[in-house]
Amino acid sequence: MRDEQLLHNIRNIYGKIARSALRAGRNPEEIRLIAVTKTIDSNTIKRAIDIGLRDFGENRVQEARDKISDLVSHIPVGTVAWHLIGHLQKNKAKIAVELFDLIHAVDSHELAQALNKHAEKIGKRQKILVQVKLSDEESKFGILKEKMYNLLECLGGMRNLKTEGLMTMPPLFDDPERVRPYFCELRKLRDELESSGYALPGLSMGMTNDFEVAIQEGATMVRVGTGIFGERGN
């Protein structure tokens, strides 16, 4: 993709974020744009960094590791935040803790324990989100709402994890209005948990097709790939 096209796409997404936030009576600065770079090469990521993007989401640990090591010479440590947005297997917890600032898809006690253990070993407080499954049939991953209290209790005792909020992957619909109820449900769940004393400020929800609706429903992080980098060639 040409530089001008990339710049145009990024401006376009930021414009839409700002407009949806304002329309919902929210401050656009509350919303973090996570550029989803799965299948996108390091050189393109470098250009996105130069344009000013600072948050990047990958869904595979190995792929992220290769790109992060490609980019270390280009960016001072700590200027860019890496997000693991895809499902994580327990046996990759160690590398994930080494690589990612925020792990979005924690959905079991066992995975949390593995992350906590590795974070402790390297003296890190790993930020995480809990992935919630709101529809039984559609999503493979995520924890059911009924099991949330239990997991949050356990997480409270894991000193090297910092739970910052919730994430969800609703079923895919062409019409974003059909996704709205899922976003709304996640926010309500968050509000309910907060009123029980759990601090969960972050809501990671919304992708290219539906991030504006997600913002109207309270998203604080939107994960946008196609809208920035174009259709993925896979």
Ligand SMILES: *Cc1c(COP(=O)(O)O)cnc(C)c1O
């Ligand atoms: C790929 C992916 C996205 C981005 O999807 P687009 O439709 O390209 O914006 C967001 N979240 C997750 C978890 C993904 O795997």
